[in-house]
Amino acid sequence: MIDRYPLRLPGDFDGEVLTRDQAGYDSARRPVGSAGAARRPLVVLRCRSVRDVAAALGYARDTGIALAVRGGGHCFAGRSSTDGILIDVSGLRGVDLSDDGTVTVGAGVRLGQLYGALHSRGRTLPAGCGATVGVAGLVLGGGIGLLGRLHGLTCDRLVAATVVLADGSVIDCDEHRDPELFWALRGAGGGQFGVVTSLRLATVTEPLTARVVLTCLDGDPARVVASWQASAPDAPDDISTALELTGEPGRGVRVVVSGIAVDAARAGAWLRDLARDSGAGARLSVADPVPFTLAKWASADPRQDVGDGRLRSEYFARPLPPDVVTDLLALLTSGDAGHHRRLTFTPMGGAYNRVGPADTAFVHRRERYLLEHVGHRGDPWVDASWTLAHPHSSHRVYPNFPDPLLDRPADAYWGTNHARLAVVKQSYDPQHLFGFPQSL
Ligand SMILES: Cc1cc2nc3c(=O)[nH]c(=O)nc-3n(C[C@H](O)[C@H](O)[C@H](O)COP(=O)(O)OP(=O)(O)OC[C@H]3O[C@@H](n4cnc5c(N)ncnc54)[C@H](O)[C@@H]3O)c2cc1C
Incomplete structure (x- = not known):
């Protein structure tokens, strides 16, 4: 089919062009996870410059072939994979920290x-956990991480972005220039309005943080869930602890509360209270404070195990009723042997919720926690567990954890911001050059 669409990229396209018959094509086309892994793009255009991106978009416009944009390739719904033109921006690799504390990425x-680059200058950002996750993909959908309760989402630190629009024009947007696009990029920007080529973010001083881990050795896991739900979203902002319940059919449930804190002594006391309230015999470890980046990499990335698996999630604004928690725990270990399953509760509140729902496109500012159900791709448990919790959720979903099975995706991702986003989409991409299932 590519023969019918001879590549008419301008001579100044400086990137790499990979078609199906070329060496290196297969590794270039593959995303990180299994979602989208079967897609075979007609061509992969690996861009090295803003001009390359504009040329790639011109080719997609001229031929009418569908396109997808890829940064780090981690999308859980395979949105950065396509059978058409894959515009890969991984060659745009600059990191430039200014004296004013902003970093251009x-x-x-x-x-x-x-x-790594920020740590060497004593700076950091509230951002996610996966080392290979693309910064642009993360920022454009929000950006949840261990410093989020203290400093907000990664997209809350965005001060400007350079974007190549559908017509090939290049714009710099911020609070004053193309402010509606700038608003939309902060939470709804992944593959929707244009290709972002660089982002300017306001960094923070890198704090010293202590890694904290509470491993529950006995007691009733349901009581730990109840105590965590009641207290973690209201904990002091510097205490960020996720509750992880892992289980396998035929085995017990492993219960771990882990995260980081700036004030180690206060976090230790907080975790001891949590263990006492839940009646759990527990092992508590509070490490010595070290620069945040080091504390962060000391823990395993909880989402690495999604690999060949599936993740479904929702936000919750209130605690789960006790009988639902009991049923979720029973389900975690029921069914066929050999399936490793995980429920993760991630706390919101703090700085996440001090930004209004309409201040950025990221609408989820009144939630208490995010609940992830992670299991093997073929394990019906993921859907059963999600369905059990769903009636008690806010029916809202984090845009960076897209879920192809949602009944009302626009409502789930964008809530009350949807109408405004639809107007931005119409003004910046009226021909819908950028699109995927569930896109605006
Ligand atoms: C192992 C793992 C760990 C994770 N940890 C966290 C975490 O701690 N916190 C968190 O919030 N999220 C986390 N995530 C989710 C992550 O934020 C999203 O998967 C994110 O979209 C990945 O971005 P990417 O560039 O790697 O992926 P891609 O698949 O390349 O892109 C994701 C989406 O953004 C679009 N996009 C990418 N680059 C651009 C661009 N330059 N311009 C326009 N659109 C673009 C793509 O088209 C696609 O729709 C994790 C995911 C994984 C797999």
């Missing part, structure tokens, strides 16, 4: 690279 930069 190319769209191909991964979290690990960014954390």
Whole structure:
């Protein structure tokens, strides 16, 4: 089919062009996870510059072939994979920290690279956990992480972005220039309005943080869930602890509360209270404070195990009723042997919720926690567990954890911001050059 669409990229396209018969094509086309892994793009255009991106978009416009934009390739719904033109921006790798504390980041930069560069200058960002996750993909959908209760979402630190629009024009947007696009990019920008080529973010001083881990050895897991739900979203902002319940059919449930804190002594007392309230015999470890970046990498990335698995999630604004928690725990270990399953409760509140729902496109500012159900791709438990919790949720979903099975995706991702986002979409991408299932 590519023969019918001879590549008419301008001579100044400086990137790499990979078609199906070329060496390197297969590794270039593959996303990180299994979602979208079967897609075979007609061509992968690996861009190295803003001009390359404009040329790639011109080719997509001229041929009418569908396109997808890829940064780090981690999308859980396979939205950065396509059978058409794959515009890969991973070659835009610059990181430039200014004296004013803002950092300009190319769209191909991964979290690990960014954390490392900032750490060497005593700075950091509230951002996610996966070292290979693309910074642009993370920021454009929000950006939840261990410093989020203290400093907000990664997208709350965005001060400007450079974007190549559908017509090939290049714009810099911020609070004053193209403010509606700038608003929309903060939470709804992934693959929707244009290709972002760089982002300017306001960094924070890197704090000293202590890694804290509470492993529950006995007691009733349901009581730990109840105590965590009642207290973690209201804890002091510097205490960020996720509750993780892992289980396998035929085995017990492992219960761990872990995260980081700036004030180690206060976090230790808080965790001891949590264990006491839940009647759990527990092992508590509070490490010595170290620069945040080091504390962060000391823990395993909880989402690495999604790999070949599936993740479904929702936000919750109130605690789950006790009988639902009991049923969720029973379900975690029921069914066929051999399936590793995980429920993760991530606390919101704090700085996340001090930004209004309409201040950025990221609408989820009144939630208490996010609940993830992670299991093997073929395990019906993921849907059964999600369905059990769903009636008690806010029916809202984090845009960076897209879920192809949602009944009302626009409502789930954008809530009351949907109408305004539809107007932004119409003004910046009227021909819907950028699109995927569930896009605006
Ligand atoms: C192992 C793992 C750990 C994770 N940890 C966290 C975490 O701690 N916190 C958190 O909030 N999220 C986390 N996530 C979710 C992550 O934020 C999203 O998957 C994010 O969208 C990944 O971005 P990417 O660039 O790697 O992926 P991609 O698949 O390349 O892109 C994701 C989406 O953004 C679009 N996009 C990418 N780059 C651009 C661009 N330059 N311009 C326009 N659109 C673009 C793509 O088209 C696609 O729709 C994790 C995911 C994984 C797999």
